[in-house]
Amino acid sequence: MASSTVTPPRPNRPPRPNLAFRQLRGQRSPAEFAALVRRAAREIGERVSCDARYIGRVEAGEIRCPNYAYERVFLHMFPGRTLTDLGFAPRASVRGRGARTAEDTPCEHIMSPAHTSGEAGEVDETPGAYEPYDTQDPYHTHHNNEESDVLRRAFMTCGGATVAAASLGPLGLPLPHSRLRTSGGSPTASTAERRVRRAGASEAGALEEAVRRIRLLDDRHGADGLYRRAAAPLRAAYALLDAGTTRQATADRLHSGAGELAISVGWLAHDSGRFDDARSHYAEALATARMTGDQALEAHAFCNTAFLARDAGRPREAVRAAQAAQRVARSLGSSRLMSLLALREAGGWAGLADRAGCEQALARAHALYDRGPSDADPEWMSFYGEAELAGLEAQCWSALGDWTRAARHAGRAADLQDPHFTRNIALYTTELADDLARGGRPDEAAVAGMRVLDLLDQVQSSRIQAMLEGTARVLLPHRRASGVQEFLDRHASAPRSP
Incomplete structure (x- = not known):
């Protein structure tokens, strides 16, 4: 056997906080700052899946x-500054030195070997290395020799929702593998003779990345076509739990x-009309x-x-359920x-036609939102801003018949x-079209409906399609209104999700 060329790990030393970068974030929450990073990336033609955890x-x-992708984005956001000004180490000082412990070493079939600094825990974010959050973004194609094999194989040609669904294939989390003793070249089947590899930090990282990827694809394309693909990473996640781990932090x-992934897969089922699966x-x-x-997972x-x-x-x-979530979440310190959760309760009261209960819950939701973001806001809540607040309130008034x-x-x-x-824009515009149609404004409803149809080549959501079909039925008696017949004809010819 060839001797190892990996440098022995140095004693663990905690990473030094990047105070310069923290100062640049100012009063914004990590989720809000991540949204600014994504917006800046789009301005220069980059695609990074930055989130609060990153x-x-x-x-x-x-x-x-x-x-390199993030470097270009950060330098665009803060012109005149260098990476060093932003609190980062020079690239040359962190290239290819040091190693991680055995449990932290990624399985070779997940990602390429990492480049780490000589100090344990301080990671150079090289494509294919320990930090995968943006380098495996399915909407960004890299053309340098450091990109990961996973990225090259899976996402070089990603385009519409169909390819986005296919891109979940390589997300497949690593099933804990076993080495079997052999007799005469054939593996034995005895469970007692198996040695199962325990899950480690790299598997936990791959699991967290799977959750982010599913959320990213759903934000852009909706749930249809993603749900069945996402079931495989979920099965792998619970197989990892069964394999066990040697560290409590990793466990x-x-x-x-695994819990967050179950919620994400449940949401895909929910949005594609599979309510029993979602439940x-x-x-x-x-x-x-x-x-x-x-408690955070329970509240979610x-x-x-x-x-x-x-x-x-x-x-x-x-x-x-919304009230139970609020009881659990009170200790988490996140007003947002x-x-x-108050909006979720308001939606329930609206469904019960309890206008007073709905209005009280809406008032709480607005008062809590106005307290602003905080570091305690969960990572999964990056979607929750003024737009979502308005959209959920619209659903309450719609349920109460206040069109x-x-x-x-x-x-x-x-x-x-x-x-x-993209999916939420289509959802809100669909809600607008339906409210306008039911409120006696068919011409305006047709205009909004046409905007939704323009988005359906990017978004596949049975929920949105069902809502739009309801709007079309409401508009049928108003064919002579301006634009209504054109909308109905185009809607009738639009493809439906399988």
Whole structure:
């Protein structure tokens, strides 16, 4: 056997926080700053899937030097500054030195060997290395010899929703493999003779990345076509839990990641009209949260359960689930999370035709939102801004039959939405079209409906399609109104999700 060429690890030393970068973020939450990074990337033709966790890792000093895509974005955001001014180490000082512990070493079939600095825990964010969040962005194609094999194989030709769905294939998390003793060249089947590899930090990182990828693809393309693909990473996630790990911190990451992945897959089922599947996935996440005492995960699971119950016509269950989520979330310190949960409760009250209860919950939601963001805001809440607040309020007024107020809030939601969230723009515009149609403004409804049809080549969501079909039925008696017949004809010829 050839001797190892890996440099022995140096004693663990904690990474140095990047105070300069933290100062640049100012009063914005990590999620808000991540949104600014994504927007700046689009301005220069880059695509990075930056999120609150990535910003946190930079500020904690875990990423000593960003990859080239992020470097271009950061220098665009802060002209006249160098990477050193932004608190990063020179690229040459972190290239290819040092190593990680055995448990932290990625499986060779997940990603390429990492480039780490000589100090344990301080990572050079090279494509294919420990930090995968932007380098495997399916909307960004790199053309340098350092890109990861995973990126090259999976995402060089990504385009529409069909290819986005296919891109979940390489996300497949590593199933814990076993080495079998052999007799005469054939592996034996005895369980006692197997040696199962325990899950480590690299598997936990791959699991967390799978959650981010699913959310990113859903934001852009909707759930249809993604749901069945996402089931394989979820099965792998629970196989990792069964394999066990030697470190409690890694076990906690695996449980949290598996729960968040179950919620993400549940949302794909929810948005594609598979309510029973969604309910099962959310229950699985809730059970995982309860077993490990993970209050943040429990609040998230209850939050989605409330949303599903409302959409499935069980408004009283929606109220109860939202209230349970609020009880769990009070200790987490996030006003924005409490605001969203109050909106979930408002949706339940609206479904019960309880206008007073709905208005009280809406008032709480606005008051809590106005307290502003904080570092305690969960990473998964990056979608929750003024647009989502307006969109969810529009749904409440629509359920109460106040079409004028519903249309006003739906239109505001569509106008405010970050272009990154293509699916939500389509959703809010669909809500606007329906509210206008039911409120006796068929010509305006047809215009909004045409905007939705323009987005359906990018977004595949059974939920949106079902809403648009309802709008078309409402508009049928108004064929002679301006633009209505054109909308109906185009809607009738539009492709439907399988």
